[in-house]
Amino acid sequence: MTDSPRNLSDLPEAPGRESFARLLSALSPDLDEAGRRYNSLHAKLIEFLNRKGISDPKSAADEVLDRAGRRISEGAPVPNVNGYCIGIARNVAREILRKERRESSALLTYNGDFNESFGEEVERINQLLKPCFEQLTPEEQKLLRGYCQPLQGRVRAEHRRQLAEEMKSTPKALRIRITRLRHKLWELVRKRSKNA
């Protein structure tokens, strides 16, 4: 995150400086505090739009704040800036996703058979993943293998409960740990893919 601006002239790349200034004023009368809240809001919007499945959440967040600033400067009453921005973000997400889906040949041609449509790509990623998997600790590897077993229903629930017990953990904590491990693995794969 950027440092809080001290003066309006310190504000970074603000297309429509007036609307930007109005947005900051709506966040707080104190410019330092407004800057902190702006940065925080921007980060939360990026996270929110990332969750929505937007390809470029940062640009989308910029768009949201730009629209919010414009509407505020046009006189729209905004008692709660965060809540107002969430509403705009939902609409921006909808617009962008509609466009992305229309332009994605992968999704347009997908017929529901995942292996048929993406089998080669999965195998390519699998080849990148293998050495990355070996970079995990033995315990982490064992945990992922155990958790991702092809089991179903009650059998799977019981298996995972036993896994949590063996790891001296709870099923809830185990789920979180697995999710974090997956992200760790994805980062390794992405880095390897960039260097390949």
Next chain:
Amino acid sequence: MTDERIIAYLLDELPEEEAEQFDQDCFGQAERLEQIDVVEGELIDDYLRNELSPEQRAHFEQNYLTPARLERVLLAAALLRHVDAPQEEAAAARVTELTDRPSKIFTFWNSRVWGLRAAAALGLIVVIAGAWWLFRPRTPTRQIVATLTLNISADRSRGTGDGLASVSLTPDVDALSIHLRTPEQVPTGGPLSRVELVNEDQVVTPLTIEARAADTVTVLIPAARLTPGLYSLRIFTTNAEGAEQRVSGSYFFVVEEPPERRR
């Protein structure tokens, strides 16, 4: 915030007002966002494992999948492929106890020449001893597990008892691990809802599916449950509409008296 509600949110199944409220409740809330992340990962796995209902599956493809999320789904698919691969290799390697030439065994059991099968299988005793490390807390304990691999047979074949695999469980054996080779009508890696063990008295015991590879499913039966006699295993799968149906045929095997008792 339940898993079901999060799934409904991700699949865009919540009414508009509820979805708005959901967004407001989770905005900037790190713990809730992590909870969504957890459920999302498991939703993707369920999709890839074909475990979503038809309606959820349709919503996943229509509402959840975006170009950005497709990357995450591909990564998840690669991980599942990697995790499944060692099990498939191990299942193929395990059928070596009857002979040193496993390829001949596959050919033999798949043959329709009853005379050959009966002659070779009659009186055949499979004595298997193996060590198998299982997951255990703190101090891993060692189980002695016998293994058996079976192919499905038509029900009429059980009449005479000929052509059946048999196993003798010595007292030190803790459990019998059976690898069932799934027949052609079961899609490769497709979901199996359950496996049942049936004894001579037609008592049915549900079994836990220990592992599922591309063309095998593995169950583990405590030796204490296997008194000498004839057993069959039957498997059930779910069709495209989500209805359960039994796969035609059964897997037969005989548990024989241990050698010490037969003297």
